[in-house]
Amino acid sequence: MNLALADIRHNxxxxxxxxxxxxxxxxxxxxxxxxxxxxxxxALALSRSMRADLxxxxxxxxxxxxxxxxxxxxxxxxxxxxxxxxxxxxxTLQTVEAASTRGPLRVQIIGFExxxxxxxQAVEAGRLLGGSRYEIIADARARLPLxxxxxxxxxxxxxxxxxxxxxxxxxxxxxxxxxxxxQAIQFQLAPPxxxxxxxxxxxxxxxxxxxxxxxxxxxxxxxxxxATLTTRWKHLSALTDAEQSDxxxxxxxxxxxxxxxxxxxxxxxxxxxIIALIIYTMTxxxxxxxxxxxLIGATDGTIIGLVLQQALILGGTGFVSGVALVFLVRDxxxxxxELGPEEIAFMALVTTGICILGSLLSIRAALRIDPQQALGx
Amino acid sequence: xxxxxxxxxxxxxxxxxxxxxxxxxDNVSLSVGAxxxxxxxxxxxxxxxxxLNVVACILAPDSGRFEIDGEAIWDGSYRISxxxxxxxxxxxxxxxxHNLLPFLDAVxxxxxxxxxxxxxxxxxxxxxxxxxxxxxxxxRADAMPSRLSGxxxxxxxxxxxLANRPRIxxxxxxxxxxxxxxxxVVMDLLRQVAVEQSAAVLVVTHDxxxxxxxxxxxxxxxxxxxxxx
Ligand SMILES: Nc1ncnc2c1ncn2[C@@H]1O[C@H](COP(=O)(O)OP(=O)(O)OP(=O)(O)O)[C@@H](O)[C@H]1O
Ligand SMILES: [Mg+2]
Numbered sequence: 001m002n003l004a005l006a007d008i009r010h011n012x013x014x015x016x017x018x019x020x021x022x023x024x025x026x027x028x029x030x031x032x033x034x035x036x037x038x039x040x041x042x043a044l045a046l047s048r049s050m051r052a053d054l055x056x057x058x059x060x061x062x063x064x065x066x067x068x069x070x071x072x073x074x075x076x077x078x079x080x081x082x083x084x085x086x087x088x089x090x091x092t093l094q095t096v097e098a099a100s101t102r103g104p105l106r107v108q109i110i111g112f113e114x115x116x117x118x119x120x121q122a123v124e125a126g127r128l129l130g131g132s133r134y135e136i137i138a139d140a141r142a143r144l145p146l147x148x149x150x151x152x153x154x155x156x157x158x159x160x161x162x163x164x165x166x167x168x169x170x171x172x173x174x175x176x177x178x179x180x181x182x183q184a185i186q187f188q189l190a191p192p193x194x195x196x197x198x199x200x201x202x203x204x205x206x207x208x209x210x211x212x213x214x215x216x217x218x219x220x221x222x223x224x225x226x227a228t229l230t231t232r233w234k235h236l237s238a239l240t241d242a243e244q245s246d247x248x249x250x251x252x253x254x255x256x257x258x259x260x261x262x263x264x265x266x267x268x269x270x271x272x273x274i275i276a277l278i279i280y281t282m283t284x285x286x287x288x289x290x291x292x293x294x295l296i297g298a299t300d301g302t303i304i305g306l307v308l309q310q311a312l313i314l315g316g317t318g319f320v321s322g323v324a325l326v327f328l329v330r331d332x333x334x335x336x337x338e339l340g341p342e343e344i345a346f347m348a349l350v351t352t353g354i355c356i357l358g359s360l361l362s363i364r365a366a367l368r369i370d371p372q373q374a375l376g377x
Numbered sequence: 378x379x380x381x382x383x384x385x386x387x388x389x390x391x392x393x394x395x396x397x398x399x400x401x402x403d404n405v406s407l408s409v410g411a412x413x414x415x416x417x418x419x420x421x422x423x424x425x426x427x428x429l430n431v432v433a434c435i436l437a438p439d440s441g442r443f444e445i446d447g448e449a450i451w452d453g454s455y456r457i458s459x460x461x462x463x464x465x466x467x468x469x470x471x472x473x474x475h476n477l478l479p480f481l482d483a484v485x486x487x488x489x490x491x492x493x494x495x496x497x498x499x500x501x502x503x504x505x506x507x508x509x510x511x512x513x514x515x516x517r518a519d520a521m522p523s524r525l526s527g528x529x530x531x532x533x534x535x536x537x538x539l540a541n542r543p544r545i546x547x548x549x550x551x552x553x554x555x556x557x558x559x560x561x562v563v564m565d566l567l568r569q570v571a572v573e574q575s576a577a578v579l580v581v582t583h584d585x586x587x588x589x590x591x592x593x594x595x596x597x598x599x600x601x602x603x604x605x606x
Contacts, residue, residue, distance in 0.1 A: 001484045001498065010480035010521075144388075240424045296490050296537070297434065297465025371435050374476050375426070 003293075003302070004309035007286065019314060023321025025271050027350065031325045031333070033343050034263040038336030039260060043169040043253040046110075047244050049120055052214035053223050054085075056230050059237040064093045064211040065169060066247050068331050070222050073179075073208035076237065077115075082229050084221030089116030090180040090210030095172060096189065099151035100144065107142055107175045108168035122281055126161030134179055137161040142173035142327070154189035157181070162240035169253050171335050183207055213247050220342020268350060275318075276358035279311045283362040290366050300367055307363050308356070315355035319348060379406035381445050382545055382577035383447065384430055390427055390600075391486070401427040403600035409577040411544075416588060417581045419597035424580040429547045432579065433470050434460040438472055446544060453590055465494050469538035472474055473549035473581075475530040477522040483533045485510060485520045490540045501540075504511035510535035513562060535563060540578035546570065548580045557586050564590040 008015045047065075055064070056079050058073070063069025079088040091109035111271075112118025114129045120137060126146045129135055136157045138144040149156045157177065187207055209220045217223060227238035239247070247256070282291070286348040290303055323344060330337040390402040399425045400605070417425050430436035434450065437505070442452035445467065449456045455597075461463050471499060477486045487505035492498055509515045512532040522530055531554045538546060546567065552560035562589050571578045580591070588594060596603040 001478075001481065001489065001492070003489075006485070007480040239571060257501050288476075289478050289480070290479060295433075295464065295470065295472070295476065297461045297463075299461060302493065311481065372430070373470060375430065375435070375474070 002309070003306045004154075004313060007289075007306070008310065008313060010294075015314070016121075016317075019317035020321055022271075022275065022278065022314065022318030023325060025267075025274060026318050026324035026347075027320030028322075029267040029271055030322050030339060030344075030347055031234065031258060031330070031337055032267055033347060034326060034330070034337035034339035035333075035335055036257065036260040036264060037255050037338040037340075037343055039169075039171075039253050040249055041249040041338050042167050042171060042336050044245055045166055045175060046168060047241065047248060049163075049166055050091075050118055050214055051121065051216065052117060052244070053217040053221075054079075054215040054226055054230075055239040055241070056088075056215065056236055058237065059231075059233075059235050061237070062239065062247055064091070065244070066251055069211050071207050071211075071236065073183075073211065075210070075233075076213045077356060078233065078236075079213050079230070081214050082215070082226055084217045084226045085215045086215055086218050087117050088215040089113050089118040090179060090213050091118040092179060092186060093180070094186060094189075094205045095168070096185065097220040098175075100142075101148070101150075102143075104146075105142060105150065105316040106172050107138075107174045107247055108170075109182055109185065110174055110176050111179040111210075112176065114180045117216055118179075120161075120163045120166060122163075122180045124148075126159070129176065129178060131178075133178060134158060134188050134349045135177065137163060137176040141167055141171075142165045142175065142201045149295035152228070153185040155181075155184075166288070167336070169248060174202050178212070183209065191222045199261050208343050218284050246339040247376045267353070270355040271351075272358055275311070275354055276361060277313060278314065279307065279355075280362045282310060282314075282363065283307050283366050287369055290369050291371050294369065294371035303314050303366050307366050311359035312352065313364070319351045381410045382446050382503070383407070383443070383444040384408040384445075384559050385432070385531065385556055388428075388431060388443060390424075390431060390436065390438045392398070395497055400600045402431065404598070405597075405602055406441075407602065408559050408602075409579055411575040411577055412571050413518065414571050414578040414580065414590070416487050416591035416594040416598065417596060418583065418588075419603070422496075423597040424600040427596055427600075429549055429579065429581060432462060432530045433468055433547055434546070440493045442516070444460035465490075466541060467544050469541065469546045471531075471535050471546070471548035471551045472540045473553075475522075475527075475534040477525075477530055477533055478536075479522050481522060482519050483525065485530075486522065486533055487540050490578060496541075498505045504535065505540065508539060509533065511566065512536055513559065525574060528556070531555065532559070532563070539566070542570075542574050544576050545572065546576055546578045548578070550581050550583065552582065552584050552587060560584065560587055 012038055058069035058071050061067040061069040067364040073090045076088045076090045079085055091114055095108050098107050134155055134157050136159055138159045140162055144159045149158050223240040227240055230236045230238040388402055392399045392401055419425055431438050433440045443450055446477055474598045484505045485501055488501035491501035509518050517529050522578045534578050535551055552563050567578050570576050
């Protein structure tokens with residue numbers, strides 16, 4: 001007979017309640033880990049979806065995500081002619097408050113030239129952009145159904161396609177539109193002084209301005225080598241996709257990541273303390289039983305086994321209910337909760353560790369129980 | 378008579394200090410031989426339970442010495458390191474308060490004592506049922522202790538104490554909650570175990586109805602042996 005299980009069965013209702021309570025805590029800790037992973041993958045979602053091998057940006061900047069970068073639109077022709085480049089396209093990037101039927105909606109607009117790199121690879125519903133203006137592809141997170149319209153700048157745009165999982169590093173949904181439209185919006189939304197300068201043909205070089213030109217390279221082309229080539233033009237510099245990803249995870253979302261990381265650690269620490277306390281209470285509630293076990297000659301191993309197994313069973317049920325909880329509510333979360341088998345396995349390992357550590361104190365106390373404590377009424 | 382199984386010499390035990398000091402055992406010498414069933418009586422607080430606890434190595438005496446089965450157990454300090462093994466294998470203790478584990482049913486409470494001593498589980502449960510049957514609580518075998526009456530719980534505890542066929546049986550008022558008919562069954566069983574296993578049986582009792590069941594009665598008062606018959 002397994003003493004740990006027998007005792008749990010004897011106090012089943014209480015045990016289950018404790019487990020579920022612990023499950024809530026573990027659920028929050030798991031969600032933190034999931035959001036942490038989500039932030040990293042969201043940060044990379046955009047750059048991954050563009051399948052860019054090279055980002056050509058304004059020299060001296062590390063744009064377009066980390067810093068603002070503005071270059072003339074015709075740079076794509078320069079880039080297109082670089083050896084190793086098979087396709088190139090200019091893109092714009094700007095965060096705007098759009099007017100949807102449900103009120104203001106914060107989105108990140110990506111302007112690209114349909115047929116050139118920069119747009120989504122595929123849509124979940126609807127179609128990709130054609131040549132017409134005032135059409136957009138919106139990510140599911142914007143909750144804009146096909147055919148609906150939103151106002152950006154002075155114009156109304158119609159949703160012709162939707163994507164899933166394409167969000168900006170801050171979590172804002174992405175909206176794709178043609179480069180022309182996005183440039184018009186950039187002009188409309190620019191401050192009046194800048195607008196006058198642009199209209200006069202001076203300033204930052206006319207209305208055909210993009211934030212970056214992205215390039216796809218031929219198989220086997222050396223991205224670093226092509227990147228160095230761009231520095232021949234004084235106003236340009238280039239980032240490889242690896243550098244861009246690094247930048248996105250290290251610097252753009254670093255603060256959010258560190259914050260979440262600290263929260264996760266704090267939560268795990270709190271969980272550890274709570275688990276330790278629960279196990280301690282569970283053990284002390286069995287003081288008399290443990291003393292009796294010693295009276296009838298149970299070894300220390302039996303008693304350690306009892307405490308440790310209960311700790312692990314508690315941690316296990318708490319963990320499972322935590323995972324269940326996260327999967328139950330994660331679609332309602334405002335940010336991606338990315339909890340894959342790896343994260344779950346990692347957390348299971350952490351929980352096991354916490355349970356073992358948490359039971360050390362109780363094991364020590366249990367081994368110190370005097371068998372005499374079982375005597376008397 | 379051959380060498381006694383339990384042999385206590387000048388055992389003393391005090392509790393507390395200063396004004397509250399209690400001399401629970403005062404120079405107690407007592408031996409119980411193999412096959413012998415000895416009764417221990419005396420008023421409440423006279424030291425009966427304390428004496429059993431000393432023999433069971435639950436309580437260390439202050440002075441004196443004692444042997445179990447010819448092996449020195451205590452003479453100023455314990456002479457053996459694994460007291461729990463001694464309890465598990467050689468001593469059956471029927472506690473004054475039955476001390477069953479609340480989360481195991483009656484059979485498992487009895488079987489546990491055997492599995493702790495290394496008996497395989499199925500065999501342990503089989504013997505546990507037999508013992509419970511003999512003690513007339515067989516039909517309560519699957520009940521949890523909280524559902525047992527005082528007398529039933531006491532008999533389950535007796536079965537547990539006898540499960541490992543110990544050579545030394547210590548019983549603290551084993552018949553207190555039993556009617557005279559069942560008290561007799563218990564005393565008969567203890568007698569039978571004493572004979573068949575040539576065990577030494579030491580029983581604390583207030584129950585005058587069973588005084589005639591003992592080979593001899595030892596009477597304690599204020600921690601001292603008053604008379605032995
Ligand atoms: N752990 C203890 N701490 C302090 N005093 C104790 C302790 N155990 C027993 N005593 C005292 O020692 C004396 C003997 O106690 P003991 O339990 O041996 O008596 P008893 O003969 O078994 O009594 P009863 O018939 O009521 O069970 C009592 O005065 C009791 O108060
Ligand atoms: Mg007593």
